[in-house]
Amino acid sequence: MSLDSRSFRKALGCFASGVTVVTTLIPGSNDPVGVTVSAFSSLSLDPPLVLFCLGNQTSSLESFKSFGHFAINILSEHQRDMSIRFASRNEDKWQGVNWTKGASGVPLLGGCLASLECSLSQVVDGGDHKIFIGKVERITHQEGGSPLIYFRGSYLELGPPSALAEII
Ligand SMILES: Cc1cc2nc3c(=O)[nH]c(=O)nc-3n(C[C@H](O)[C@H](O)[C@H](O)COP(=O)(O)O)c2cc1C
Numbered sequence: 434m435s436l437d438s439r440s441f442r443k444a445l446g447c448f449a450s451g452v453t454v455v456t457t458l459i460p461g462s463n464d465p466v467g468v469t470v471s472a473f474s475s476l477s478l479d480p481p482l483v484l485f486c487l488g489n490q491t492s493s494l495e496s497f498k499s500f501g502h503f504a505i506n507i508l509s510e511h512q513r514d515m516s517i518r519f520a521s522r523n524e525d526k527w528q529g530v531n532w533t534k535g536a537s538g539v540p541l542l543g544g545c546l547a548s549l550e551c552s553l554s555q556v557v558d559g560g561d562h563k564i565f566i567g568k569v570e571r572i573t574h575q576e577g578g579s580p581l582i583y584f585r586g587s588y589l590e591l592g593p594p595s596a597l598a599e600i601i
Contacts, residue, residue: 449584452512454519455485455565456532456540457503459496465527465540466493469520471583472562473505481569483549486562492522494563498556502537503567505549508581510590512544516581536571547574 456467472486483505487494497503508516518526531543535550542548551567558564582589 443585446585449582449589452508452516452581452583452588453485454506454508454515454542454545455487455497455503456506456542457493457497457500458538458540459493460500463538465532466496467506467519467526467540467542468493469516476566482554482566483551483569484564484566486559486564488562490561497553497565498563500539501553502535502539502570503551503553503565504535504539504541505551505567506542506545507547507549509544509546510579510581512581513588515542515544516583516588541573545575546578546580547572 450471451473453470453473454467455470455473456465458464459466468487468491470485470487474484476482476484485505487497491497515530518530532540533543535541535548537550537552539550541550549567549569550571551569553565554568555566556563557566579591582591
């Protein structure tokens with residue numbers, strides 16, 4: 434890499450993002466897998482498409498490529514522990530986690546701001562990551578609540594929404 438990778442990471446960390454846990458099932462065994470991902474974005478409204486990026490070294494990469502469905506679970510400010518758990522290499526990430534199966538079987542985590550159940554449309558090479566593009570098939574979301582934020586390598590919480598409304 435020609436530019437200094439530490440500076441590159443630091444610069445990218447200036448872009449504040451929400452935090453998601455992307456989930457799917459291992460084809461065959463149907464065991465759940467999940468990974469903490471901040472590289473998530475909406476892509477298209479019509480058709481409704483979203484994308485997320487997963488490192489090529491991620492242990493569950495092949496499951497995301499082959500199961501054909503995944504869920505994006507958008508974490509609330511109360512789910513910092515969930516983010517840490519699904520970013521770990523712990524073998525037993527799912528112990529004690531409250532989740533249900535969506536219509537396609539993919540795990541939907543309890544307590545999230547929203548869960549988007551998607552069918553996989555495309556996987557695109559992106560350097561040392563893969564870009565997963567999915568069509569949103571079903572949505573569950575809660576009214577209100579604030580997101581977990583990731584910024585410069587730390588978790589942050591937004592102030593109450595009323596504080597933003599006053600500025601606008
Ligand atoms: C806040 C946060 C955001 C992350 N975002 C991503 C991401 O967008 N893509 C990615 O591949 N890994 C991301 N990671 C790292 C993965 O969650 C971590 O490498 C995970 O352990 C990989 O799953 P595995 O243990 O099953 O390989 C993030 C970690 C944290 C804490």
